[in-house]
Amino acid sequence: MSEKIYRAWLPFLDADVPETCKTPAEAAEYELEAGCAALKLPEPRLEADPAMGEGYVVSGGDGGTVITGGEPGLLYGVYAFLMAKAAGEDVPAGLQRPFYGLRMLNCWDNADGTIERGYSGRSLWFEGGRLAWDGARIRQLGRLLASVGVNVLCVNNVNVRAEAELLIEDYLDELARLAAAFRPFGVRLMVSIDFSRPLAHGVGTADPLDEGVRRWWKQRADAVWRAVPDLAGFLVKADSEHRPGPFTYGRSHADGANMLAEAVAPHGGVLVWRAFVYNCQQDWRDTATDRPMAAYDTYAPLDGQFADNVILQVKHGPFDFQVREPVSPTLYAMPRTRLALELQLAQEYTGHQIDLYAMNPMWRELAEELPPEKVCAVAAVSNLGRDANYTGHPFAAANLYGYGRYAWQPRVSPREVLRRWARLTYALPEGQQDALVEMLMGSRGVYEKYIAPLGLCWMVCPGVHYGPSPCGYEYDAWGTYHRANRDAVGIDRTAKGTGYAAQYPAQIRDKYESLETCPDNLKLFFHRLRYDYVMADGRTLIQRIYDDHFEGCAEAEAMAQTLQTLSLPAEDGEEARLRMEKQLANARQWRDVVNTFFHRLSGVDDARGRKIYD
Numbered sequence: 001m002s003e004k005i006y007r008a009w010l011p012f013l014d015a016d017v018p019e020t021c022k023t024p025a026e027a028a029e030y031e032l033e034a035g036c037a038a039l040k041l042p043e044p045r046l047e048a049d050p051a052m053g054e055g056y057v058v059s060g061g062d063g064g065t066v067i068t069g070g071e072p073g074l075l076y077g078v079y080a081f082l083m084a085k086a087a088g089e090d091v092p093a094g095l096q097r098p099f100y101g102l103r104m105l106n107c108w109d110n111a112d113g114t115i116e117r118g119y120s121g122r123s124l125w126f127e128g129g130r131l132a133w134d135g136a137r138i139r140q141l142g143r144l145l146a147s148v149g150v151n152v153l154c155v156n157n158v159n160v161r162a163e164a165e166l167l168i169e170d171y172l173d174e175l176a177r178l179a180a181a182f183r184p185f186g187v188r189l190m191v192s193i194d195f196s197r198p199l200a201h202g203v204g205t206a207d208p209l210d211e212g213v214r215r216w217w218k219q220r221a222d223a224v225w226r227a228v229p230d231l232a233g234f235l236v237k238a239d240s241e242h243r244p245g246p247f248t249y250g251r252s253h254a255d256g257a258n259m260l261a262e263a264v265a266p267h268g269g270v271l272v273w274r275a276f277v278y279n280c281q282q283d284w285r286d287t288a289t290d291r292p293m294a295a296y297d298t299y300a301p302l303d304g305q306f307a308d309n310v311i312l313q314v315k316h317g318p319f320d321f322q323v324r325e326p327v328s329p330t331l332y333a334m335p336r337t338r339l340a341l342e343l344q345l346a347q348e349y350t351g352h353q354i355d356l357y358a359m360n361p362m363w364r365e366l367a368e369e370l371p372p373e374k375v376c377a378v379a380a381v382s383n384l385g386r387d388a389n390y391t392g393h394p395f396a397a398a399n400l401y402g403y404g405r406y407a408w409q410p411r412v413s414p415r416e417v418l419r420r421w422a423r424l425t426y427a428l429p430e431g432q433q434d435a436l437v438e439m440l441m442g443s444r445g446v447y448e449k450y451i452a453p454l455g456l457c458w459m460v461c462p463g464v465h466y467g468p469s470p471c472g473y474e475y476d477a478w479g480t481y482h483r484a485n486r487d488a489v490g491i492d493r494t495a496k497g498t499g500y501a502a503q504y505p506a507q508i509r510d511k512y513e514s515l516e517t518c519p520d521n522l523k524l525f526f527h528r529l530r531y532d533y534v535m536a537d538g539r540t541l542i543q544r545i546y547d548d549h550f551e552g553c554a555e556a557e558a559m560a561q562t563l564q565t566l567s568l569p570a571e572d573g574e575e576a577r578l579r580m581e582k583q584l585a586n587a588r589q590w591r592d593v594v595n596t597f598f599h600r601l602s603g604v605d606d607a608r609g610r611k612i613y614d
């Protein structure tokens with residue numbers, strides 16, 4: 001079992017945390033002793049200071065090193081100390097505190113053991129309709145999460161089906177035991193709920209303003225918190241992709257969220273309400289409706305109407321975790337609402353954990369576009385599963401590690417994060433480590449070049465979302481169109497088009513509205529351009545599309561060469577190389593399908609005479 005995990009970024013730990021550790025303070029003592037023994041270090045003194053909460057300080061002096069921290073700050077301090085020592089670096093000086101109080105992982109795990117958009121095997125805690133898990137693996141995972149400070153884990157899919165039963169007595173005991181398994185690591189559970197659940201329990205309606213409905217949710221919340229007193233809260237996907245919600249009863253999302261918030265408030269719970277709402281029954285002939293506008297249109301008018309313990313969770317882009325999207329305008333529009341930023345570690349549109357795609361560079365760009373202070377929490381769709389290494393691709397672990405680092409410090413340097421992950425995970429010679437880090441740093445750009453020209457998105461195979469299908473979504477109902485014809489491609493989202501750009505604050509709107517200032521990588525997101533449009537570098541749009549696809553594929557081939565030069569541990573090297581072969585096949589397929597698609601439409605030849613299939 002789980003042999004590989006000890007090669008993750010906690011290389012100094014090879015002993016299971018004993019089940020007798022029940023609290024983060026006990027885990028801190030155990031981990032410090034085990035870690036110092038493995039690394040042959042003198043053991044620092046631990047000093048609990050409850051007032052410090054999640055914060056910690058590692059201080060040195062004549063009397064030796066002292067780690068002071070709260071609950072679970074002390075545990076975070078222990079990991080920070082051990083990881084710094086293992087990496088041969090200085091322990092961060094002064095008081096360390098996470099930037100965001102809620103650092104959530106959203107697991108899209110289903111009761112039958114499958115995971116929606118899961119690329120690392122089956123669920124770690126669901127099987128056959130019940131919650132069941134391997135304690136040792138949960139403890140390994142708990143320490144991984146604690147070591148990067150992730151503190152909330154939502155156990156079930158936001159598309160709630162059989163998991164709705166989690167709130168019912170029969171399941172609460174299992175939920176309570178799972179919560180206890182994660183508790184020593186400072187990880188609190190959260191549960192996704194089905195808005196229409198009262199209907200299944202004889203209430204007759206799920207109308208949020210109905211007294212019977214309110215009572216039902218309060219009773220459920222009381223029962224759930226009796227079983228799991230430190231449950232973090234409920235997560236809700238409503239009126240989205242066929243999920244039930246308040247719209248059925250003519251109520252607003254503030255009505256729906258506030259009703260649930262009232263039920264969880266006495267227990268100190270938060271109600272996380274997702275803002276992923278759009279019309280997934282659109283007619284492709286309708287050019288007036290523009291899907292990216294939907295969340296803003298739904299939520300911006302509700303700013304200020306949500307209860308204090310409601311957090312509105314907004315995907316980082318206005319579509320859906322595409323390779324390149326602008327920041328969602330909803331995130332700028334709701335200063336009187338507590339917002340959480342939703343990211344996706346699961347590589348749904350970004351290579352299925354087959355193709356390399358390191359995310360910290362993207363999150364850094366995000367932090368530059370959207371001041372991190374605009375949101376109060378972060379959530380990421382998990383990339384975890386039952387595979388021995390938890391993330392399928394051994395390098396996909398860098399995204400889990402990197403997410404924790406980002407959630408603590410959103411402006412952290414991506415290169416520094418990846419270097420630290422590589423150093424802790426693989427003891428490679430310096431030159432090889434640099435090569436691995438640079439490969440990961442560039443992986444997003446490579447992927448973007450061979451799949452999505454200039455912000456176009458949505459050319460993926462429908463349903464599975466891997467591999468090219470330029471018109472796969474073009475005549476479908478999901479609102480995801482590029483409208484390529486023989487002359488032009490892209491959607492005009494300026495004031496002359498759908499008007500989407502006007503959802504941004506003026507300065508950002510102006511940047512995107514103008515062809516001069518709109519960055520190349522979002523040109524076709526905001527503008528409809530002719531193939532002979534001349535870009536700032538003098539190339540035509542069509543030539544740029546061809547060039548990007550040829551270059552992206554060549555760069556993927558160069559990454560495969562680099563990978564060959566790395567002396568990785570045998571299983572990881574083998575796994576990474578097998579996946580790289582699949583990535584190369586994918587990159588070639590994307591290059592040829594997309595180039596052929598545009599060549600057939602435009603009739604324009606590649607200026608450099610490279611092979612395009614007709």
Ligand code: GCV
Nearest residue numbers: 108116117158159237276320
């Ligand atoms: C959980 C996209 C994904 C769905 C996912 C949905 C969401 O549409 O393809 O699998 O459902 O986003 O975020 O709710």
